[in-house]
Amino acid sequence: MSSEPVDGAPVLDRRAKRRQATIEEILDIAEQVMAEDGVNGLSLAEVARRLGVQPPSLYKYFGSLMAVYDALFRRGQDxxxxxxxxxxxxxxxxLAALRAGLEASCRWGLSNAHLAQLLFWRPVPNFVPSAESMxxxxxxVDLQRRALADAAAANELGPGADTDEALYLVSIFVSGIIGQAIANEPELxxxxxxFTPLFAKLGDILTATYPPEARPR
Structure with a gap:
């Protein structure tokens, strides 16, 4: 006697797994296209050609090219x-956690420049990531803000470090380094x-901008 549930759940589960595997394959190919031809070089026609199907077949998985970009954005952010x-x-x-985390993020961006450009710049006209992808x-941002708050609480930095301003300063510093590296020295x-050696200056810049409070000995 068959042990399969009468509702056909195992069949649906297999179908869902096959569908997800195809989605991941489409995204893998889309990444390859962007890495070779640039973020704006991505097209459903090229993805379909490499996948070995006709372009209309992709619409079973993604409703538009923008939906593919959104899935890639989410994959990159995750x-x-x-x-x-x-x-x-x-x-x-x-500060140690902030430096370690941001360096890891920058290293990831340099190694995945095609995704980093999609995440941190606006290379695709009219593309707006979904709330889920954001x-x-x-x-x-929350992790970085918490690290800045911890640094201020430990008097590694002054109270001003626990602010949106400090978060913006960190963002500008990091995006400047990774942007210059990707644009000018992507192979290094x-x-x-x-550019990337300047990352070591992050602590000095934050300490100079938000000096720790002088405390009595």
Whole structure:
């Protein structure tokens, strides 16, 4: 006697797994196209050609090219968040965690320049990421803000570090470094060349901008 449920759940589960596997394959190919031809070089026609299907077949999985971009955006944000979170978890709270997390994020961006451009710049006209795809980005901001608050609480930095202004300063500093590296020295390893070595100045810049309070001995 068959042990399969009468509602056909195992069949649906297999179909769902096959569908998800196809979606991941489409996104893998889309990443390859962007890495080779640029973020704006992505097209459903090219993805379909590499997948070995006709372009209309892709609409069973993605309703539009913008939907593919949104899925890639989410994939990139999730991976970047994981890099930042893992590095921060292995460091002391405060400045050490902030530096470790941001360096891991920058390294990820340099190694995944095609996704970093989609995440941090606006290379695709009219593309607006969905709220679901932005969730990881908000989580990254929260982790950085918490590290700045920890640094201020430990008097590694002054109270002004626990503000939106400090968060914006960190964002500008990091995006400037990774942007210059991707644009001008994309093939150089992290820590070499003209730009990524400057990341080591982050602590000095924050300390100079938000000096710790003088406390009696």
């Amino acid at each position: 991976a970047n968040l994981e890099a930042l979170r893992s590095a921060m978890a292995g460091a002391e709270p405060g 969730a990881a980005s908000h989580a990254m 390893p992290w820590g070499t060349g003209r």
